[in-house]
Amino acid sequence: MALYAMGDFHLSFQADKPMDLFGSVWKKHEEKIQKNCSRLIRPEDTLVITGDHSWGRKLEECREDLAFIEALPGRKILLRGNHDMFWDAKKTERLNREYQGRLSFLQNNYYAYEDYALVGTKGYTFEGPFYLDRRGRIVGWDEEKEAHAEKLTDREIARL
Numbered sequence: 001m002a003l004y005a006m007g008d009f010h011l012s013f014q015a016d017k018p019m020d021l022f023g024s025v026w027k028k029h030e031e032k033i034q035k036n037c038s039r040l041i042r043p044e045d046t047l048v049i050t051g052d053h054s055w056g057r058k059l060e061e062c063r064e065d066l067a068f069i070e071a072l073p074g075r076k077i078l079l080r081g082n083h084d085m086f087w088d089a090k091k092t093e094r095l096n097r098e099y100q101g102r103l104s105f106l107q108n109n110y111y112a113y114e115d116y117a118l119v120g121t122k123g124y125t126f127e128g129p130f131y132l133d134r135r136g137r138i139v140g141w142d143e144e145k146e147a148h149a150e151k152l153t154d155r156e157i158a159r160l
Helices: 029-040 063-071 089-098 143-159
Strands: 003-006 046-049 075-079 104-106 111-113 116-118 130-132 138-141
Touching (some): 029 063, 063 075, 089 104
Parallel strands (some): 046 075, 075 104
Antiparallel strands (some): 111 116, 130 138
């Protein structure tokens, strides 16, 4: 029984957001995901998908993306990413009921893997409340952005 983790699927079976706009490495990326997962992951293994599952903004817009993930081998545990707009943290229990036995959504809860508890929190990019020059030196500070970043960090620490 193995544990795997990967993320940033950015699936768009229902949303009009082709990933190959970001470079040729993304061309048919969903086929690469499926092929490699099928080759590596066995039914008794666990795959943690670390966020950014779908470009769908609402649950109905990402049903096909979730079906794709569901069809991958092994047990799937999904962690909420910063692009997962379909997933309101307050509705995690509802998602877990709806996809029970097929997908597990990890937010304000945990899942066991052998003797370990898998926990997580939503990630986000933080460029900081500071401004850098082209040499990487700090040349300015934005106190409003600092307060916002602290609010986000405190919220995610509480959820974790």
